[in-house]
Amino acid sequence: MGGKNGFHASARFIHEAGQLKKLPRSGWLSIGIKNPESVADHSWRTALIGFMLARMEGADEKRVLELCLFHDIHEARVGDLSYVSRRYVRKDAESALGEQLEGVASGKEIGSLAREFAAQETREAAIAKDADLLEMIAQARDYVDSGNGYAREWIPGAKKALKTKSGKALAQALEKTDSNEFWLSL
Secondary structure, three states, X not given: OOHHHHHHHHHHHHHHHHHHHOOEOHHHHHHOOOOOOEHXXXXXXXXXXXXXXXXXXXXXXXXXXXXXXXXXXXXXXXXXXXOOHHHOOOOOHHHHHHHHOOOOOOHHHHHHHXXXXXXXXXXXXXXXXXXXXXXXXXXXXXXXXXXXXXXHHHHHHHHHHOOOHHHHHHHHHHHHOOOOHHHHOO
């Protein structure tokens, strides 16, 4: 997409996506985490896990990476609703995506990726969802290791929702491995 308007829409979208760096993952606030990771932090590690999981499962890692990268992009507009909030508030991710991506270079493809992730009908979407859940398990373990015992309560539900064999095995390892082991063993 070229031209002044296409570049303007793309620049606007880049700035809007940057808001995810400022948006805290709201669920952690409910258990007293004072400075939880941002949605952008979560999306980055989800993509890292997604790449690894796709390789483990013999799936299209490029597609999984793309799904992970854009899975929460609509939250720049609708926010990150906590588990409790979702019981009472419905977010219109589809409308947010449509407006957010209007005139953006690759906007149709980005929207398609976000919808594929939400629909959970492809193998790659299932792997990306597992990566999303595994990132939350890793973050919960980090908060447990930092002294917040409530974070441990988030792990069983996430493990139960995993679909892939590799995801289930990785969840076991994440739950059992101290999040500080990488530097404590040096």
